[in-house]
Amino acid sequence: MRNWQRSFWLPALTILTASGAFHDTTCRNWGAAVCWGLLFHSNMAGQAPGIPEMAQVLERMAQACASTALVTLMHYCGTAVIAAQGSAALKQSLLPAIAGGKHLTTLAFSEAGSGGHFYMPVSEVRRNGHGLALTAHKTFVTSAGEADSYVVSTRKAGASGPTDLDLYLIAKGTKGFEVGKPFEGLGLAGNGSAPMKLENVELEAEKRLGSEGSGFQTMMQVVLPHFQVGVAAVSVGIAAAAFQAASAHVVARKYEHAAGAALAAIPRVQFLAAEMALELRSSRAYLSETIRRVGAADPEAMLDVLGVKARAAEAALAVASRAMTLGGGAAYGRRGGLSESSATHRPLP
Numbered sequence: 001m002r003n004w005q006r007s008f009w010l011p012a013l014t015i016l017t018a019s020g021a022f023h024d025t026t027c028r029n030w031g032a033a034v035c036w037g038l039l040f041h042s043n044m045a046g047q048a049p050g051i052p053e054m055a056q057v058l059e060r061m062a063q064a065c066a067s068t069a070l071v072t073l074m075h076y077c078g079t080a081v082i083a084a085q086g087s088a089a090l091k092q093s094l095l096p097a098i099a100g101g102k103h104l105t106t107l108a109f110s111e112a113g114s115g116g117h118f119y120m121p122v123s124e125v126r127r128n129g130h131g132l133a134l135t136a137h138k139t140f141v142t143s144a145g146e147a148d149s150y151v152v153s154t155r156k157a158g159a160s161g162p163t164d165l166d167l168y169l170i171a172k173g174t175k176g177f178e179v180g181k182p183f184e185g186l187g188l189a190g191n192g193s194a195p196m197k198l199e200n201v202e203l204e205a206e207k208r209l210g211s212e213g214s215g216f217q218t219m220m221q222v223v224l225p226h227f228q229v230g231v232a233a234v235s236v237g238i239a240a241a242a243f244q245a246a247s248a249h250v251v252a253r254k255y256e257h258a259a260g261a262a263l264a265a266i267p268r269v270q271f272l273a274a275e276m277a278l279e280l281r282s283s284r285a286y287l288s289e290t291i292r293r294v295g296a297a298d299p300e301a302m303l304d305v306l307g308v309k310a311r312a313a314e315a316a317l318a319v320a321s322r323a324m325t326l327g328g329g330a331a332y333g334r335r336g337g338l339s340e341s342s343a344t345h346r347p348l349p
Contacts, residue, residue, distance in 0.1 A: 036072075037099030039080050039226075051225060052291050055233040062237025063244070067190035069237060071106075073230040074142040077223050078105035078151045081167060084222050085210035090169065094149070106147040107223070108138040108170075108196055119219055120162045124155035125203065132157060132203040134168070135176075137195065144194035145179035148172050152198070156213050165215030169207045176201040225294055228309045232287050235312035239283065239319040243276050246323035249330060263326075272326055276319045283315035 038057065039050050054076055062069035079098055082091065082105065097103035113122035123136030134154055141150070149171050156166040170177065180195035210218050250273065253263040263269055290308040293301035324331045 036075055036101050036104070037079065037095060039076055039083060051229055051294060054226065055229055055287065055291055058230050058233040059237040059240070062234040063241040065190075066234060066238050067188045069234045070188055070191045071104075071143050073227070073234060074106040075104055075147075076230060077107050077226045078147075078149070080222050080226050081151050081209050081218060082169065085167070085214070085218055086169070087206055089206060103149065104143060104147045105149045105151065105169075106141065106143040107227075108141045108144075108150040108152045109219070109223075110138060110140045112137045112139050112195070118153075119216065121153050121155060121165065123198075124159055125157040125166060127157055132205070134198055134201050134203055136198045138198070139195045140183070140193055141179075141196045143192045144182070144196050145172070146192045150196070151209065153215055153219065156215070163216040164213055165219070166212060167209040167215040167218055168203050169209060170198070170201060170203075174201055225305050228305045229287070229291060229294070232283075232290070232308040232312035235309070235316040236280070236284050236287055239276075239280050239312075239316040242316075242320045242323040243280050246276065246326045246331075247273060249327050269326060272322045276322050279315040279318045283312045286311055 038054060054073075058069050058073055058076075061072060079095075082094060082098075086094070094103060094105075098105070109118040109121070110116070111118075111121045111123060114120045121136070123134060125132050125134050127133075134152070136152070136154055138152070149169050152168050152170050153165055154168070155162070156164055159165070176199040178197040178199065180197065182192065182194040185193070209215075250264040250269050251262055254260050255263070264273075286304070287308055290301070290304040293304055
């Protein structure tokens with residue numbers, strides 16, 4: 001893993017940061033080399049979701065390229081749903097390709113009509129006399145137009161409530177499938193996030209993931225733990241990268257006027273570095289404890305699943321902000337990488 005990080009992830013960071021665009025070759029090479037099929041057996045016999053392993057991979061990857069880590073996280077969330085709720089035929093056709101790095105999937109949950117309440121889509125399946133069809137306006141879809149398939153949420157036909165949902169797998173290029181202009185945000189510039197429009201898309205019954213009306217339950221029981229823990233792992237990875245970069249800088253920066261004394265010799269600098277280390281260690285410890293509770297089916301695990309993403313994001317912001325302070329002018333250069341870490345987690349006003 002460490003050798004792969006040095007030889008592949010670090011060059012990927014330079015590519016994505018410089019271009020600000022989704023890098024298909026980078027992601028697919030990663031999928032083939034380290035296995036996009038992390039969350040299931042290659043023989044498709046099935047296994048318990050590998051959340052601990054997923055978190056380790058994502059944290060290490062985010063230290064080199066947070067955009068690639070996010071793309072991979074959303075892929076893992078999609079594959080977890082396919083493995084848990086897909087039909088035998090669907091798994092037979094897709095899982096080998098996923099495991100071989102030949103099929104990238106993602107989630108398409110958020111909608112313009114419900115914003116951040118991704119678990120309450122306003123779109124609804126309708127019957128058109130000869131089958132089922134869907135019109136929906138999805139937003140903030142990671143890998144939009146780049147992924148080969150999309151796990152799409154929607155209210156089932158004749159839904160009686162906002163959580164009466166279905167999940168469908170829709171292939172890229174399906175008639176009525178259209179991707180909008182990519183978002184030009186700060187931080188994670190290479191994850192291919194964009195709105196996606198589905199216009200009267202015909203749905204295939206065999207592509208429904210789970211029984212009718214089971215979508216909300218799948219989102220809560222399968223997607224939510226993977227997503228929350230995965231995003232937290234990415235945040236911890238970003239914090240670790242910022243801490244490592246800042247630590248290396250303060251040790252290497254020497255002052256001729258002070259007989260070659262290092263920046264690290266200044267007490268205030270040491271204090272800031274200590275604060276960064278505490279933030280990083282505490283967030284990583286909370287992430288580990290959350291993963292342990294999920295694996296042990298602790299009845300209070302959901303509280304930690306909901307909290308760990310926020311805690312890790314706060315830690316990443318705190319560490320990145322201090323790293324920018326310690327890095328001075330060098331931190332704002334493209335080659336420094338710290339400006340990307342800071343922008344990734346700095347909230348908008």
